Amino acid sequence: MGTAATAAALTRDPVRQAAALAMLGLTLALLFTVVQAPDVALSQLGVGTAVTPLLILLTVRKVRRGGTDGQPPPGHSEPGDRQRE
């Protein structure tokens, strides 16, 4: 769980961060189940697996479309996009 959280915190690109956050939600739900809290795990599954990556992806799509429609995008390959591993 700590590894997943660290990976999610170290990821910079939002699309890759959505994958890392889905991973974090899965491990967190598993942890909640092991400590006998299945209702918390259920809500964590709903939020962490489906809603959070969906919202991140919708936001990224809207931001990129706004950039391509209005003005030329300022280049998506700045060095912050690469993951610090």
Next chain:
Amino acid sequence: MTPRHLAALVLLVAGVAVLVLTALALVVLPAPYLRLHALSCATSLGAPLVVLALAVETGPGRAAAKLLVIGALLAAGGTVTTMAIGRATVLLEEAQPKESGH
């Protein structure tokens, strides 16, 4: 009771072994299409084996039927997502063929 328990344990060990081996294969295999093979193997072989072990342990009844429904749901969802990931991989590799060698 003992033969049923033994059969459940054998099925459980086989399913867990398949799942762990596919997880290791995900790291070992380099190309994205080979990783898709590992993914489909896990969802269509490993998960139904474990679910079958649980159903054998539970015995006939509503609980076993629910377990089998969950197993069928996992297998169907895994197959659909494997096909979707394969299609996305094909489209992305066509768009940027420099991403990987295969």
Next chain:
Amino acid sequence: MNAWLLAGVVLSGAGLAPCMWVSARGAPHLRLVGVNLAGTLVAVAFLVLAQGFGRSSYQDLALVLGVLAPAGTLVFTRFLAGDPHRPGPSGTPEPE
């Protein structure tokens, strides 16, 4: 500590660590494979832990995850496959 709990520990330990490794490296569509396999592994681990704890209500978690994980993955693939080809507002170009 019966066999079911041991299987759950093995699944969440030895099975989930490679998925985490894969889902933390590389391009987004390569990470998606790791996330998807992790979803399957966690669902199976839920089922096994429900048997191990002796509480059959924990199986509902696996049921919910079996519904939600393919939905999230399909959303992700639709975004990944649709975005670089057609940045316009008319959606993804591929047939169903």
